[in-house]
Amino acid sequence: MSKKLVSMTINGNKVEEAVEPRTLLIHFLREKLNLTGAHIGCETSHCGACTVDIDGESVKSCTCLAVQCEGADIKTVEGLASGGVLHAVQEGFYKEHGLQCGFCTPGMLMRAYRLLQENPDPTEEEIRVGMSGNLCRCTGYQNIVKAVQYASRKLREPATDTVAA
Amino acid sequence: MNAPLKEREQALMGIGESRLRKEDARFIQGKGNYVDDVKMPGMLHMDIVRSPLAHARIKRINKEAALAMPGVHAVLTADDLKPLKLHWMPTLAGDVQAVLADEKVVFQMQEVAIVIADDRYIAADAVEAVEVEYEELPVVINPFDALKPDAPVIREDLAGKTEGAHGARTHHNHIFTWEAGDKSSADAAFANAPVTVKQDMFYPRVHPCPLETCGCVASFDPVRGELTTYITSQAPHVVRTVVSMLSGIPESKVRIISPDIGGGFGNKVGVYPGYVCAIVASIVLGRPVKWVEDRIENLSSTAFARDYHMSGELAATPDGKITGLRVEVVADHGAFDACADPTKFPAGMFHIVSGSYDIPAAHCSVKGVYTNKAPGGVAYRCSFRVTEAVYLIERMVDVLAQKLGIDKAEIRARNFIRKDQFPYTSAFGFEYDSGDYHTALQKVLDAVDYKALRAEQAAKRADPNSPTLMGIGLVTFTEVVGAGPSKMCDILGVGMFDSCEIRVHPTGSAIARMGTITQGQGHQTTYAQIIATELGIPSEVIQVEEGDTSTAPYGLGTYGSRSTPVAGAAIALAARKIHAKARKIAAHLLEVAEGDLEWEVDRFKVRGDDSRFKTMKDISWAAYNQPPEGLEPGLEAVHYYDPPNFTYPFGIYLCVVDIDKATGETKIRRFYALDDCGTRINPMIIDGQIHGGLTEGFAVAMGQLLSFDEQGNIQGNSLMDYFVPTAVETPKWETDYTVTPSPHHPLGAKGVAESPHVGSIPTFTSAIVDALSHLGVTHVDMPHTAYRTWKELKRLGVAQ
Ligand code: FES
Ligand code: FES
Numbered sequence: 001m002s003k004k005l006v007s008m009t010i011n012g013n014k015v016e017e018a019v020e021p022r023t024l025l026i027h028f029l030r031e032k033l034n035l036t037g038a039h040i041g042c043e044t045s046h047c048g049a050c051t052v053d054i055d056g057e058s059v060k061s062c063t064c065l066a067v068q069c070e071g072a073d074i075k076t077v078e079g080l081a082s083g084g085v086l087h088a089v090q091e092g093f094y095k096e097h098g099l100q101c102g103f104c105t106p107g108m109l110m111r112a113y114r115l116l117q118e119n120p121d122p123t124e125e126e127i128r129v130g131m132s133g134n135l136c137r138c139t140g141y142q143n144i145v146k147a148v149q150y151a152s153r154k155l156r157e158p159a160t161d162t163v164a165a
Numbered sequence: 166m167n168a169p170l171k172e173r174e175q176a177l178m179g180i181g182e183s184r185l186r187k188e189d190a191r192f193i194q195g196k197g198n199y200v201d202d203v204k205m206p207g208m209l210h211m212d213i214v215r216s217p218l219a220h221a222r223i224k225r226i227n228k229e230a231a232l233a234m235p236g237v238h239a240v241l242t243a244d245d246l247k248p249l250k251l252h253w254m255p256t257l258a259g260d261v262q263a264v265l266a267d268e269k270v271v272f273q274m275q276e277v278a279i280v281i282a283d284d285r286y287i288a289a290d291a292v293e294a295v296e297v298e299y300e301e302l303p304v305v306i307n308p309f310d311a312l313k314p315d316a317p318v319i320r321e322d323l324a325g326k327t328e329g330a331h332g333a334r335t336h337h338n339h340i341f342t343w344e345a346g347d348k349s350s351a352d353a354a355f356a357n358a359p360v361t362v363k364q365d366m367f368y369p370r371v372h373p374c375p376l377e378t379c380g381c382v383a384s385f386d387p388v389r390g391e392l393t394t395y396i397t398s399q400a401p402h403v404v405r406t407v408v409s410m411l412s413g414i415p416e417s418k419v420r421i422i423s424p425d426i427g428g429g430f431g432n433k434v435g436v437y438p439g440y441v442c443a444i445v446a447s448i449v450l451g452r453p454v455k456w457v458e459d460r461i462e463n464l465s466s467t468a469f470a471r472d473y474h475m476s477g478e479l480a481a482t483p484d485g486k487i488t489g490l491r492v493e494v495v496a497d498h499g500a501f502d503a504c505a506d507p508t509k510f511p512a513g514m515f516h517i518v519s520g521s522y523d524i525p526a527a528h529c530s531v532k533g534v535y536t537n538k539a540p541g542g543v544a545y546r547c548s549f550r551v552t553e554a555v556y557l558i559e560r561m562v563d564v565l566a567q568k569l570g571i572d573k574a575e576i577r578a579r580n581f582i583r584k585d586q587f588p589y590t591s592a593f594g595f596e597y598d599s600g601d602y603h604t605a606l607q608k609v610l611d612a613v614d615y616k617a618l619r620a621e622q623a624a625k626r627a628d629p630n631s632p633t634l635m636g637i638g639l640v641t642f643t644e645v646v647g648a649g650p651s652k653m654c655d656i657l658g659v660g661m662f663d664s665c666e667i668r669v670h671p672t673g674s675a676i677a678r679m680g681t682i683t684q685g686q687g688h689q690t691t692y693a694q695i696i697a698t699e700l701g702i703p704s705e706v707i708q709v710e711e712g713d714t715s716t717a718p719y720g721l722g723t724y725g726s727r728s729t730p731v732a733g734a735a736i737a738l739a740a741r742k743i744h745a746k747a748r749k750i751a752a753h754l755l756e757v758a759e760g761d762l763e764w765e766v767d768r769f770k771v772r773g774d775d776s777r778f779k780t781m782k783d784i785s786w787a788a789y790n791q792p793p794e795g796l797e798p799g800l801e802a803v804h805y806y807d808p809p810n811f812t813y814p815f816g817i818y819l820c821v822v823d824i825d826k827a828t829g830e831t832k833i834r835r836f837y838a839l840d841d842c843g844t845r846i847n848p849m850i851i852d853g854q855i856h857g858g859l860t861e862g863f864a865v866a867m868g869q870l871l872s873f874d875e876q877g878n879i880q881g882n883s884l885m886d887y888f889v890p891t892a893v894e895t896p897k898w899e900t901d902y903t904v905t906p907s908p909h910h911p912l913g914a915k916g917v918a919e920s921p922h923v924g925s926i927p928t929f930t931s932a933i934v935d936a937l938s939h940l941g942v943t944h945v946d947m948p949h950t951a952y953r954t955w956k957e958l959k960r961l962g963v964a965q
Contacts (some may be wrong), residue, residue: 022286031284036202037195039427041376042460046884049376077195090193094185097853101685102192103376103427109193132891135884137376137428138685140856141892165194 008072010035011079019066025059026050028066029076037077037106041135048134051107052076058114060133077106080113081165088154089113089147091163098147100138108134112148116155122148173766178705179698180912183849187689187709197425203382203395205453209238211443212288213462214278214295216270219306219537219877220317221299223268226278231294236283238450240295241442243267251445253322254411257435257656258511259330260340260502261322262540264438264445269302271319271500272539273877274465276438281446281454304877308474308497308534311338319500319535330502331511331533340502340533345516346490346593351528354489358480364564367946368553370472370497370538371869372464373545374889375684377427379467380457381440383447392448393420396440399433400722402680403656405714407436408444423712429684430861431543432468434505434724439467464882468505469538469871470545472497473553477561485569485576490592492518492529492557497536504542505724506549507654507661513549514645514811516593520558521602521643521815522580527592537877546861546922548646548725555642559927563934564943572619573931574610577641578603588908595645597813598907598915600841605903606641609817609839612901618821626939632827634963636936638820640928646916647730647812656721662807663727664718665735667696667743669800671789673782674706677739680720681732682712685857686918687850688728692736694846695912699740700747701767701781718803726814726916729846730907735806737911742802746788751779753793812907812915816840816924822932826963829955831867831933833896838925842917843906851917852900858921859898864890865922866929868948888948937961 003018010033017032024043029035029052038061041047045063052061053075080087089112092098099105108131115122115130122130127148128141136144168176178184191197228240243265246252253261266277278295282288303317310316318324318337327334331341355361381396392414398404401421409416426433443456458467473494480489496512498504506513512531519527544550566576581602582589589597609615618637625631651660664680677696681688693707711717720732744764751769752759755777762769770778779787788800821835838859845851868888872880881887906913926947933949934942940961945954958964 020286027285030201031204034204035195036199037197039199039377040201040457041378041427042884044460044883044885047376047460047889077193081194086193093193094189097186097849099186099189099192100687100853100857101376101426101428102188102197103199105192106195128892128895132893135376135889135891137374137430137861137889138857139853140858140860140898141895142856142898143853144892 004067006067006070008069008074010074011076021065021067023066025061025064025066025069029061035076035078039103039106041103046135048111049104049107051110051134053110053114058111077109080109084165085162086165087113088151089116091154092147092150094163096143096146096150098139098144104134104136108136108144112151115148116152120156121152170766177697177701177703177767179694180844180846182694182847184690184694184704184847186687187693188687199377199425199427200380200382200395200397201457203424205382205384208382208453208455209281209283209450210285210288211446211454211456212280212285212292213276213439214280214292214297216266216273216275216277218270218299218301219273220302220304221270222302223266223270224298224300227296230296231280231291234287234291234294236287237280237291239281239446240278241446242278246445249445251411251441254436254441256501256503258502258504258506259508262501262503264441272537273879274462274539279442279446281450304537304875306536306538306873306875306877308495308536311534311536312336319537338535340498340535341511342530342532343511344528344530346528347526348528350526351489351491354526355478355480355491358488359483360481360569361478362561362564362568363476363478364561364944365476366560366944368471368473368475368556369947370469370871371545371865372469372871372887373430373432373543374464374887375428375430375432378458378460378463379433379437379439381443382453382455383444384453385447385451387451390414391418391420392444393422394444395422395424397426397433398423399429399682399684399724401682401712401714402719403659403722404436406657406659411441412444420715423682426682426684429724430546431470431724434543435468435503437467461883464871464887465879466539468543469499469541470543471553475553475557477557479561479565481565485565485571485579487522487524487580488526490519490524490527494531496531496533497538498533498542499538499540500535501540502533503540505544507648508656509653510549513544515550515554517551517595517645518554518558519591519593520555521582521641523582523586524592538873544725546858547919548644548648551644552923552926555923556927559640559642560930560944563931567938567943573639574606574615578606596810597643598810598909599905600643600813600815601903601905602641602815605817605839605841608901608903609819609837613819613835613837633823633825634936636822636824636932638928638932638935640818640924640931642924643813643815644920644923645811645813646726646919647808648725648727649811650809651807659721660807661721662805663720663731663735664803664805665732665739666718666803667739667801669743669785671786673702673785675702676708676710677736678717679709679711679732680718681723681728684723686728686854691847691850695733695736696740699737700743726919729914730812730910730916731806731808733914734808734911735804738806739802739804742804743800746800747781747784749793749796750784750787754779754787809909812843812910814840814842814915814917814920816920818924818928820928820932822936824936824954826958828951829958829964830951831949831954836896837899837901838921839901839903840917840920841903841905842920843904843910843915844913845904846914854918855900855921856898858918859925860890860895862922862925863896863929864888866926866947866949868950870948
C-alpha cells in the first residue's frame with residue numbers, strides 16, 4: 001500500500017514519517033514511534049486506554065488515523081512529566097493509589113490532564129462525568145476520583161514539594 | 166545506630182503500613198511492559214480465522230487467496246498441525262480442546278485457521294481472504310436441551326467414551342456428575358423438617374473482561390532449540406509445563422515470561438488455542454510471532470465464567486434454625502471442558518455452599534454439560550466456583566427468612582458458626598480456620614443503623630405516593646481461598662504449593678523471586694513489606710521479581726486469592742530460614758551463644774544489653790566475609806510452601822437500593838462492606854482491592870451478560886453491549902474491617918481481593934428482592950438491569 005508523509009509534534013518533538021493512510025494513530029504511536037504508554041483495550045472507542053491529547057482535546061487514538069493528525073500538536077503520557085518532575089496528575093494517581101494493573105492509567109492521566117484545564121476545580125460529580133470515557137476494571141474509580149482531586153488542589157495551589165520522575 | 170524503636174520500625178515500612186506502591190513509577194510514566202509492548206527483531210503477526218457458526222461441519226478451506234497476498238507468510242489449519250499432533254490439546258479439566266477446528270466447529274468464534282503476516286493490518290486482511298465452506302448442523306445452547314436423548318452430538322471425538330476424567334458419562338453431551346456431602350443424612354433432615362423452602366436460580370454467563378486482552382509473543386530459536394514466550398498468564402510456570410508436554414521441547418529450554426499484566430480476574434489462567442498457535446507458528450517459521458486478541462475475540466472465546474443453573478433447598482425448624490441443605494446444579498461448560506479448577510474438583514470449591522452457617526446435614530451435586538458455546542468456566546475474581554456457592558446459600562437464607570417472617574439479619578445470627586466452634590468442620594468436610602461472624606455482623610448493623618433503615622422502608626411501603634421502592638440487601642459470606650493443600654489440590658498433577666527465593670546481598674539489600682505473578686495486586690510492594698518485617702531490611706531496598714520462569718522458583722501462580730495465603734506464607738518461611746542463619750552469624754560476631762541473643766526490629770542484640778548488637782546489615786556483610794566456621798557463606802533461602810489448609814476470609818455486606826417504580830432504574834444509595842481477611846499487610850492496597858472487587862460485583866449483578874440466540878450467535882460481545890461500568894454508574898463504597906487471623910498461616914493472613922466480588926453480587930440481588938418482597942417475590946435472576954426490573958415491576962402491577 002502506498003504511503004503518505006505526515007508530520008506532527010509529539011511531546012514537543014517534531015516527527016515526520018511515511019505511513020499507510022489506513023494506519024490508526026494508536027498503532028502509529030505504539031509501533032512506529034515506540035510510544036507504548038497509550039494502550040489498546042478495545043479498538044472500538046469505548047475504553048479510553050488509548051487516550052492522548054491532540055491540539056488541546058482528549059482524543060481516543062484508536063479512533064483517528066495518523067494522517068488526520070497532519071500538523072497536530074500531540075501529547076502522550078510519556079510527555080507528562082517535565083524537568084525530571086512528575087505532573088500533578090501523575091503524583092495524584094501515585095499518592096492516592098489511583099491505579100492497580102496500570103493498563104488504563106496512561107489514558108486516565110491524559111484525560112485528567114485535559115479535564116483539569118477545562119475545569120480546574122471540578123466537583124466529584126464533574127470528575128466522574130468528565131472521566132467517564134475511560135474504563136478501569138481494577139480500581140472501582142473511587143481512588144481515581146481522589147487522585148484527580150489531589151491534582152486539582154495541587155495545580156491550584158502549587159506546593160513546593162514535588163515527586164521526581 | 167540506636168534510633169528509637171518506633172523510628173526503626175517505621176523505616177522498614179513493613180507489615181501493616183499503607184506503603185505507596187513500588188510499581189506505580191513505571192505505570193504513570195507510560196513505561197510499563199505489557200505483552201503488546203514487546204517487540205522482537207523479525208517479529209511477525211498472527212491473526213485468527215474464526216467460525217461464524219456455532220455448529221457446522223467444515224467442508225473445505227481455501228487458503229490460496231490469502232497466501233497470495235504480499236506480506237503473508239503462512240496460513241495454517243488443523244490439517245497442518247496434525248503431523249505435529251498439536252491440533253488438539255489437553256485442558257486443565259481433563260478434557261481435550263481443538264487448537265484449530267478439526268473437521269467441525271462447535272461454537273461461534275471458534276478458531277479455524279491462523280494467518281501469519283508482516284504486520285497486523287496485513288494479517289487482518291488475510292483473515293478475510295481465507296475461504297471456509299461450512300455445512301450447518303443443529304445447534305444446542307441450553308444445557309437442559311443438550312441432555313435430551315435426541316440432542317445433537319456436540320463432541321463426535323468422544324464417541325463411545327462412557328468414562329470421563331470425573332467418572333461416568335451417561336449421555337453424549339454429559340461431562341460429569343460430581344457430588345459432595347452426605348445424601349442420606351441430608352434427605353433424612355428434609356424428611357423430618359417442619360419447614361422447607363426451595364428456590365431455582367440462574368447464575369448467567371459472564372466474562373472477566375480485564376482491560377488488557379490475552380496475547381503472547383512466541384520466539385523459537387532454531388539454532389539453540391529454545392523457546393521464549395511472553396504471555397498474558399496468571400500462571401507462567403504451569404504454562405511452561407504444558408508447553409513442554411505439548412511440544413516435546415525440554416522444560417529447561419522453555420522460558421515463559423509474564424511481563425506486566427493488564428488485569429486478569431481469571432481470564433488469564435487457561436492455555437488458549439491462540440497461544441499454542443503462535444508458538445507453533447514460531448517453531449514452523451523460525452521467527453518471533455505476536456498474537457494479541459481484540460476485545461470481541463476476548464469476550465467471545467477466552468474464558469467465560471459461571472453459567473450455573475442452580476436449585477437450592479433448605480430444611481429448618483419453625484424458629485429458623487437450618488437443619489439441612491440440598492443443592493442441584495446443571496453447569497453449562499460450553500463445547501470443551503476447559504474449566505480452570507484444581508484437577509480433582511470439576512466444580513471447584515462449590516461445596517463451600519453451606520456458607521457461614523452451622524448446617525448439620527448437606528449434599529450437593531453438579532452436572533457438567535456440553536453445549537455449542539465457548540469453553541471456559543473460569544473463576545472470575547473468585548476462588549473456584551465459590552461465587553456461585555455463596556450466591557446460592559445467601560439467596561436461600563433470605564428465602565427462608567421471608568417464608569418464616571424472620572428478619573434476614575436475625576436469621577443469620579441464629580445460624581452462624583459461633584466463634585467458639587472454630588476450627589469448624591462443615592457437613593461438606595471443609596475445616597474453617599477462624600471467624601467471628603456475630604461481632605462483624607453487629608458492627609455493620611450498628612454502622613448503618615439497621616433499625617432506622619427498616620423503619621424508613623416500612624414508611625415508604627405504607628406511602629402509596631412514594632416514587633421508589635426501597636430495598637435492603639444483606640450478605641454474610643465466607644470464602645475458601647488459598648488453594649491449596651497438595652494432598653487435595655493439584656493442576657495436571659502438580660501440587661498447588663507456592664514458592665519464594667530470597668537472596669540477601671552483602672550490602673544488606675535483597676531480592677525475592679516468587680512463583681506468583683501480580684496483575685495489579687501490588688506484589689512488588691506488599692511482598693517486600695513481609696520480608697521487611699521478617700528480616701529487618703527496609704522494604705525500599707527489597708526487589709521483588711515474578712513471572713520469568715527462568716529465574717523464579719516454580720509456583721502455581723496468582724488466582725483464587727492464593728498469593729497471600731500460599732506465596733505470602735512461602736515468603737515468611739523463606740525469610741525465617743535466613744533469620745535462623747543470621748542468628749548464628751550474629752552469635753559468632755558477638756561471641757555469645759545463640760540463646761543469649763534476642764531479635765529487635767532490625768537486629769540481634771545481647772539480651773539485656775542494648776549496646777551490644779549486630780544489625781541485619783552487619784550480618785549480611787559478615788555472611789559473605791566472615792561466616793562462622795562450618796557455616797556455608799552467603800545469605801539466601803528458598804521455601805516451597807504446601808499449605809496445611811485453605812484460609813476462610815469472610816465479610817458482612819449491606820446495601821440499600823431505591824428502585825424507581827416507573828422505570829425500574831435502581832439507585833445504589835449505600836453499600837457498606839466489612840471484610841475480615843485476617844492480618845492486614847497493606848491497608849491502602851486492601852481498600853483498593855475491595856473497591857475494585859465491589860465494582861466488578863456491581864457489574865455482574867447489575868448488567869453483565871453473555872447471551873446467545875437459538876442459532877448460537879453470541880450477543881453482546883463488544884464493549885458497546887457488554888456492561889463495564891464507568892465512574893458515573895459506579896457507586897461509592899464504604900469499607901470497614903475486623904481482624905481474625907488465620908491460626909495456621911505463618912502471618913495470620915487470609916487473602917482478600919476476591920471477597921468483595923463474591924460477597925457483593927448476592928448483596929445486590931438481596932436488595933432488589935427485598936424491595937419487592939412485600940409483593941411476594943422471593944427471587945429475581947441477574948442481571949438487574951432497568952429493563953428487566955421494569956418487566957418485573959410490570960408483572961407485579963407496580964409499573965405501568
Ligand atoms: S482502544 Fe481506543 S478506546 Fe479502547
Ligand atoms: S488499573 Fe487496571 S484497568 Fe485501571
